[in-house]
Amino acid sequence: MICQTIKNGIECGFMTKKGCGFIGGACKAIVEQCDGCGKVLEVAEAKYCGVYPDPAGKWRTGKCPTATHIKLEVKEAAQKINPLKASKRANKK
Numbered sequence: 001m002i003c004q005t006i007k008n009g010i011e012c013g014f015m016t017k018k019g020c021g022f023i024g025g026a027c028k029a030i031v032e033q034c035d036g037c038g039k040v041l042e043v044a045e046a047k048y049c050g051v052y053p054d055p056a057g058k059w060r061t062g063k064c065p066t067a068t069h070i071k072l073e074v075k076e077a078a079q080k081i082n083p084l085k086a087s088k089r090a091n092k093k
């Protein structure tokens with residue numbers, strides 16, 4: 001439904017006919033780490049995230065996965081080699 005509280009006019013999954021269904025009944029303001037992100041919305045002199053209702057939660061366990069102002073480190077998964085299969089492959093040659 002369309003938000004009728006803080007992000008008035010924006011489609012939101014938490015909005016219901018009875019009001020905002022998010023904890024506390026409204027979105028929470030952004031945190032320090034969000035500064036510079038392209039998803040920040042300024043509403044009535046306060047800043048909110050356009051994606052998440054609780055930005056602090058996105059930074060609690062690491063970097064926000066949707067942030068536009070940081071680069072996420074992509075860890076290259078080392079390919080596991082099964083020694084038995086590798087041995088069989090080597091014997092075929």
Ligand code: SF4
Nearest residue numbers: 034037049055064067
């Ligand atoms: S997308 Fe992440 S970094 Fe950007 S404003 Fe929202 S919570 Fe903050």
